[in-house]
Amino acid sequence: MDKISSLCKRRGFIFQSSEIYGGLANTWDYGPLGSELKRNVKNLWWRSVVQERMDMVGLDCAILMHPQVWKASGHVDSFTDPLVDCKECKNRFRADHLTSTDDPDIKLCSSCKSKIDLRLSAPRMFNLMMKTSVGAVEDAGSITYLRPETAQGIFVNFLNILDTTRKKLPFGVAQIGKAFRNEITPGNSTFRTREFEQMEIEYFVKPDEDEKWYKSWIEERFNWYLKYGIKKENLRIRPHQKDELAHYAKACSDIEYNFPFGWSELEGIANRGDFDLRQHEQFSGKEMLYFDSQENKKIRPHIIEPSGGVDRATLAFLIDAYHEEKVKDETRVVLKFSKELAPIKVAILPLLKNRPQLVGMAKDIAEGLMGEFPICYDDTAAIGKLYRRQDEVGTLYCVTVDVQSLEDQKVTVRDRDTMLQDRVEVSRLKEYLSDKLKSE
Ligand code: ATP
Numbered sequence: 001m002d003k004i005s006s007l008c009k010r011r012g013f014i015f016q017s018s019e020i021y022g023g024l025a026n027t028w029d030y031g032p033l034g035s036e037l038k039r040n041v042k043n044l045w046w047r048s049v050v051q052e053r054m055d056m057v058g059l060d061c062a063i064l065m066h067p068q069v070w071k072a073s074g075h076v077d078s079f080t081d082p083l084v085d086c087k088e089c090k091n092r093f094r095a096d097h098l099t100s101t102d103d104p105d106i107k108l109c110s111s112c113k114s115k116i117d118l119r120l121s122a123p124r125m126f127n128l129m130m131k132t133s134v135g136a137v138e139d140a141g142s143i144t145y146l147r148p149e150t151a152q153g154i155f156v157n158f159l160n161i162l163d164t165t166r167k168k169l170p171f172g173v174a175q176i177g178k179a180f181r182n183e184i185t186p187g188n189s190t191f192r193t194r195e196f197e198q199m200e201i202e203y204f205v206k207p208d209e210d211e212k213w214y215k216s217w218i219e220e221r222f223n224w225y226l227k228y229g230i231k232k233e234n235l236r237i238r239p240h241q242k243d244e245l246a247h248y249a250k251a252c253s254d255i256e257y258n259f260p261f262g263w264s265e266l267e268g269i270a271n272r273g274d275f276d277l278r279q280h281e282q283f284s285g286k287e288m289l290y291f292d293s294q295e296n297k298k299i300r301p302h303i304i305e306p307s308g309g310v311d312r313a314t315l316a317f318l319i320d321a322y323h324e325e326k327v328k329d330e331t332r333v334v335l336k337f338s339k340e341l342a343p344i345k346v347a348i349l350p351l352l353k354n355r356p357q358l359v360g361m362a363k364d365i366a367e368g369l370m371g372e373f374p375i376c377y378d379d380t381a382a383i384g385k386l387y388r389r390q391d392e393v394g395t396l397y398c399v400t401v402d403v404q405s406l407e408d409q410k411v412t413v414r415d416r417d418t419m420l421q422d423r424v425e426v427s428r429l430k431e432y433l434s435d436k437l438k439s440e
Contacts, residue, residue, distance in 0.1 A: 001260040004322055005189055007333070011393050013037065013318065014190065026186035026193050028311075033393055036343035036374060038197075038314045042176050044340055045199045045308075048224055049174045056172045056201070057165055061153025063178060064134065067144045069152050072283035073276070075129055079148060082123030083184055088114040094184045095123040110185070128181040130194070146180035151305060153177075154202040155276045158288055169290060169301055170213060172203035176310065188261050190311040197310035204290070204301035207274070210250065213304045214271040218253050221267055221306050225255065225313070229338040230320050234258040248275035255308075257316040266316055267308030274300045317341055321394060327419075335394030336417060339437055344395040345373040346433055349386045351402040353379040362401040365411065365426060372430060373437065391416060397433060 008014040012031035016023040030038050050058045070076045082095035089112040098107035098116060105118045133142040147153070154173045161173055176199045186192045205213045218237060225235055240252040252270040256263045277288040277300050289298040321335040339345075346369060350362035359379055366377040376395070378386055383400065390398050400412040411429065413422045424432050 001189070001319075004260075004319055007322070007335075007392065008034065008189075008318070011389075013393075026183075027195065028190050028193065033343045034314075037318070037337075037341060038310060040341045040343065041314050041317065042197075042199065042310055044228055045224070045310075045313075046174065046176065049172075049199075049201055053172075055167070055170060056174055057161065057167065059154055059157060059161070059173050059175045060177065061150065061157065061175060063147050063180075064132075064144055065147060065152060065156070068283055069156060069280075070129065070145055072279045073152050073155075074279070075145075075148060076127075079129055080125040080127050081184055083126040084116060084118070084121050084123045086112065086114065086116055087121065088112050092184055097185055126182075126184060128183065130180045130182050147178075148181050149179050149307070150175045150177045150198045150200045151202060151276075151307065154200070155280055156284075158204075158277060158280075159286065162290065169292070170203060170205040170209065172201050172304075174199070174201045176200075188259070188264075190315050191259065191261075191264065193311065198307060199310055199313075200307045201305065202276075203304040203306070205304060206292070207299065207302045210271050210273070210302045210304065214251060214269065217304050217306045218255075218269050221269060221308070222255055225257075225266065225316070227338075228341055229317055229336075230257065234316075234320060236263065238263075246270075248273055257312075257319075259316070259319065264312075266312050267306060269304065269306045272303045272305055274302050276303060277301065332388070332391055334391040334416065337394040339396060342394045342396050343374065344376050344390070344393060345437060346375045346397045346399060347386070347390045347395045348375060348377045348399045348401070349383060349390075350379050351383055351400055355403070357406055358401055358403065361405060365399065365401065365429065369430060369433070373433065387414065397436065399429065 011033060013034035015029045015031050017027035017029050018024045046058065050056050083092055084095045085092055086109040089109060091111045093110055098110060100107060107116050107118060109116055129148050130146040131143055132146055134144055135142045154175055161167070177197065178195060179198050180195050183192055183194050186194055203213060203217065222235065222237060226232060234257055236256050238254045238256050245252055250271040250273055252268055254265045255267045257266045281288040288300065290301050292299050317337065321337045323334050323336050325332045325334065348362050348366040350358040352358050362379065363377060366375060369375050378389070387398060396416050398414040400414065402412065405411050409426050410423050411426055413424050413432065
């Protein structure tokens with residue numbers, strides 16, 4: 001994890017937020033390469049769950065919602081974590097994150113390892129929602145929350161979506177957006193933060209078809225991570241035990257990734273029954289039903305919810321891409337991103353930076369490719385170093401312009417993974433790279 005964190009900072013994937021002011025703890029900014037990578041993660045998700053399916057539509061809701069939403073959803077009353085104080089080091093922890101001992105009442109502090117007796121320091125329930133006030137007057141009526149999940153925006157738009165799209169069951173709605181939780185113990189880089197991004201789906205089904213769709217979504221989402229580069233041995237499905245389930249949920253499974261700090265949740269897939277629509281019906285007074293024309297009656301759909309984190313998926317893809325290889329006597333660090341995820345597809349590099357003709361030709365080539373693929377141009381070091389830099393950020397192909405290129409109008413294209421080189425005519429380069437990026 002240390003190696004990946006330092007690479008992320010050195011090469012512009014992830015920076016600490018507000019760094020020049022000493023940073024804001026556990027808050028991160030995505031740099032030039034990180035923002036491209038994260039955008040690719042979101043686009044691939046959107047493509048697979050919205051654009052490649054007839055039964056799905058997208059939505060993009062406001063972060064601020066009517067405060068009643070959070071009463072109906074249960075977040076005001078029960079979106080809490082158990083908080084304990086360590087009397088020794090004065091840090092605060094989530095009770096369920098402390099290290100267990102043989103005695104169920106005694107836990108070890110995660111920071112100073114001293115014993116915490118839960119009979120003396122009983123956990124207090126701490127609400128994770130971030131409060132804010134809306135408007136010029138700060139009073140009870142102006143209080144709302146930064147949404148702790150994107151899902152509620154989908155539930156409260158259920159009728160709007162039915163009216164405007166005329167979708168028939170089963171159908172789903174997908175949304176990507178920021179969510180905020182005042183986590184007691186954030187940490188492990190971008191894995192657990194107080195501001196993060198979610199990719200959530202609410203899939204509405206006939207009540208007796210819930211189990212079929214629950215299974216189908218687990219499989220679909222598991223395969224998505226494999227398709228874009230997570231190794232099978234680092235991914236698993238963990239069904240929740242009965243005592244882990246929310247009272248309304250029929251079933252829930254986590255897709256977990258083997259992070260350097262242990263197996264942890266990437267995404268949860270829950271069978272939520274009709275809880276959410278029922279709650280909003282009760283609190284809003286609006287009937288949240290669907291007219292089933294086959295059975296000629298109104299029904300309340302049940303819901304399957306695949307809910308993942310953009311930041312956690314991005315981190316897992318980064319970790320799984322990290323490779324160190326021995327090449328001759330040197331160690332080559334390479335991020336082996338899938339073609340779709342790589343932030344830069346092609347780098348254009350002149351062999352000699354002090355030969356204006358070479359530099360000019362390389363820049364012309366770069367300009368010709370710009371707009372076709374995400375590219376970069378670099379002439380700030382010797383070629384060996386330029387290759388190492390591009391390997392380290394996962395660039396798929398390096399195009400090198402050398403002295404010979406001026407005469408034969410050909411360039412060398414080097415493949416990131418095999419390091420094999422092809423000599424390609426400049427006039428054919430765009431087509432050559434398009435084929436490479438499409439195939440395999
Ligand atoms: P955890 O048990 O790790 O706190 P959760 O079960 O509360 O997570 P959900 O409420 O199911 O998480 O949220 C759906 C997804 O949103 C998670 O699978 C995760 O990818 C992401 N997520 C949740 N909380 C955070 C956070 N604090 N930082 C980053 N991502 C998060």
